[in-house]
Amino acid sequence: MKYKVDDSCVCCGACTAVCPTVFFMGDNGRVAAIADDVPEDVLEDAEDAMGGCPVGAIHTV
Structure with missing residues (x-):
């Protein structure tokens, strides 16, 4: 399974705190x-x- 972070992301960092193996802050400052x-x-x-994303910006692909 793969995940995608869409443009509605507010870069709060919740996903990077919960699962840093999968989610990270990119060079452009976006998750x-x-x-x-x-x-x-x-x-x-x-x-x-994904479930904890406050804006629902994480999806499976």
Whole structure:
């Protein structure tokens, strides 16, 4: 499974705190997700990060 952060992201950093393996602050100051499939051992954390996004900017692809 892969994740995408859309343009509605407010860069609050909640997802990077919950799942830094998948979500990170990009060079442009925006939150991004790794391009690869999410490793099984952090999949639950990634789902928690998506569910905790205050603006619903994280989606699965």
